[in-house]
Amino acid sequence: MGPRSRRSYDHGPVAEETTEMSSNDNTTLRTNSLLPYLGFYEIYPLQTYGTGLDSKPTLKRGDITTSPWCTVYLVLEYRRWCFGYRKIRSESDPLTALHAGLFAISPQGSEFYGAKKMDYENKLVLAPMVRVGTLPFRLLSAQYGADITYGEEIIDHKLVKCERQINESIGSTDFVEKGTKNVVFRTCHEERNRVVFQMGTSDAVRALSAAQIVCKDIAAVDINMGCPKSFSMSGGMGAALLAKPLLIHDILTTLKRNLSTPITCKIRLLKSTQDTVELARRIEKTGVSAIAVHGRRVADRPRDPAKWSEIADVVAALSIPVIANGDVFEYEDFQRFKVATGASSVMVARGALWNASIFSSKCKLPWEDVKREYVRKSILWDNDIRSTKHTLKEMITHYSSLELPEGKAVTRSETSADLAKLYGEEKYYQFVNENRSLLNGNRQIYYASMGDHYIQN
Numbered sequence: 001m002g003p004r005s006r007r008s009y010d011h012g013p014v015a016e017e018t019t020e021m022s023s024n025d026n027t028t029l030r031t032n033s034l035l036p037y038l039g040f041y042e043i044y045p046l047q048t049y050g051t052g053l054d055s056k057p058t059l060k061r062g063d064i065t066t067s068p069w070c071t072v073y074l075v076l077e078y079r080r081w082c083f084g085y086r087k088i089r090s091e092s093d094p095l096t097a098l099h100a101g102l103f104a105i106s107p108q109g110s111e112f113y114g115a116k117k118m119d120y121e122n123k124l125v126l127a128p129m130v131r132v133g134t135l136p137f138r139l140l141s142a143q144y145g146a147d148i149t150y151g152e153e154i155i156d157h158k159l160v161k162c163e164r165q166i167n168e169s170i171g172s173t174d175f176v177e178k179g180t181k182n183v184v185f186r187t188c189h190e191e192r193n194r195v196v197f198q199m200g201t202s203d204a205v206r207a208l209s210a211a212q213i214v215c216k217d218i219a220a221v222d223i224n225m226g227c228p229k230s231f232s233m234s235g236g237m238g239a240a241l242l243a244k245p246l247l248i249h250d251i252l253t254t255l256k257r258n259l260s261t262p263i264t265c266k267i268r269l270l271k272s273t274q275d276t277v278e279l280a281r282r283i284e285k286t287g288v289s290a291i292a293v294h295g296r297r298v299a300d301r302p303r304d305p306a307k308w309s310e311i312a313d314v315v316a317a318l319s320i321p322v323i324a325n326g327d328v329f330e331y332e333d334f335q336r337f338k339v340a341t342g343a344s345s346v347m348v349a350r351g352a353l354w355n356a357s358i359f360s361s362k363c364k365l366p367w368e369d370v371k372r373e374y375v376r377k378s379i380l381w382d383n384d385i386r387s388t389k390h391t392l393k394e395m396i397t398h399y400s401s402l403e404l405p406e407g408k409a410v411t412r413s414e415t416s417a418d419l420a421k422l423y424g425e426e427k428y429y430q431f432v433n434e435n436r437s438l439l440n441g442n443r444q445i446y447y448a449s450m451g452d453h454y455i456q457n
């Protein structure tokens with residue numbers, strides 16, 4: 001073994017990019033370890049000191065191995081490092097090691113080594129919505145039929161300041177800013193297998209540190225690459241990432257290699273279909289589990305029609321599941337969108353915000369009923385009053401006006417008790433607050449006792 005210069009291999013422009021060094025050379029693992037070259041295997045794992053990862057590969061960038069057994073050993077070591085699972089040594093039994101090595105890098109091997117999987121086929125998906133997609137709204141959507149529910153975007157800077165706390169009185173798992181009572185993300189066991197944590201980030205290592213805090217309590221991590229708001233763009237996050245394919249690669253591969261949780265991202269359309277397809281292909285090569293495509297460009301406004309045909313072009317170019325997003329307002333649109341694009345699944349934002357029962361195959365419920373159910377869930381899960389008010393105001397703006405009595409009363413409300421009174425839910429509010437201890441750990445019994453109306457799926 002000895003140091004040797006880096007080499008480009010003939011495996012296409014995207015793979016070429018994998019030989020590029022990370023902006024965080026000392027903290028990001030990046031490897032070409034399995035590229036055969038004249039019987040040699042050249043490897044580029046990087047040291048990971050300082051990332052908080054519990055074990056460190058000992059190889060340095062540029063090390064070369066001339067032995068396939070050694071490479072197998074490295075693969076195993078690498079997987080062990082990724083997943084923290086048992087170590088399989090290869091030197092003594094090369095054939096076993098080769099078999100185990102091939103198994104380790106196969107999809108089944110990934111499963112065996114602890115990688116979680118998520119099914120993205122034929123799913124109705126609640127889109128991420130800032131200040132809307134908190135726990136009550138996600139549970140509401142799931143109650144009506146959403147299979148996968150994205151949380152609101154949370155910035156990595158915020159999450160890294162949080163600690164995980166079990167909230168005994170509510171029965172939730174909270175991620176609370178240290179030294180404060182500020183709940184940045186609240187989830188619960190009921191949504192464990194369908195909640196997607198959406199993150200805003202512009203840095204691979206910070207994204208990894210943040211994701212490690214929540215990854216055990218969620219079903220998947222999604223990176224927001226579509227937000228056009230100036231706050232996101234100026235921080236190099238959201239849609240700003242679309243212009244930085246190397247950074248996208250860095251973030252996604254770092255998460256992918258270090259977490260056993262499925263990783264996805266959500267993009268917008270680029271200037272031309274060709275550009276979008278090229279970027280989507282690069283993203284696919286990072287090993288993400290799925291990609292959500294919002295059928296609008298960064299400069300488009302919500303009133304501009306989503307370009308379903310351009311999503312179809314992305315679907316045609318990829319093998320991974322594509323989640324199509326944009327302009328679903330009725331239950332029937334899910335199927336129309338799927339047929340028009342060939343997408344695996346369909347995601348809806350405003351259609352769900354205005355009436356979350358859009359996910360129900362039976363029929364849409366009156367929005368007044370959906371709104372009251374949302375208020376109840378917000379009381380039950382002690383939702384941040386600002387989020388509850390914001391969501392109600394969005395609903396009211398769509399159907400009515402904030403200048404009418406209901407809108408004004410919501411604006412004036414300061415507590416969930418005020419909202420409970422406004423929507424005639426005082427008894428419910430009182431019951432929940434008097435019986436928190438009963439609810440905790442007995443939620444299903446409680447739902448059952450309240451009749452079908454309260455039963456969660």
Ligand SMILES: Cc1cc2nc3c(=O)[nH]c(=O)nc-3n(C[C@H](O)[C@H](O)[C@H](O)COP(=O)(O)O)c2cc1C
Pocket residue numbers: 127128129130132152153198224225226227266294306325326327328347348349350351353
């Ligand atoms: C209130 C609101 C908040 C949103 N917040 C986010 C967000 O946090 N992350 C994100 O990727 N997209 C966000 N979006 C965009 C939606 O996820 C979705 O891509 C867009 O609204 C198009 O879908 P639609 O036509 O079904 O509304 C938001 C949209 C709305 C209406």
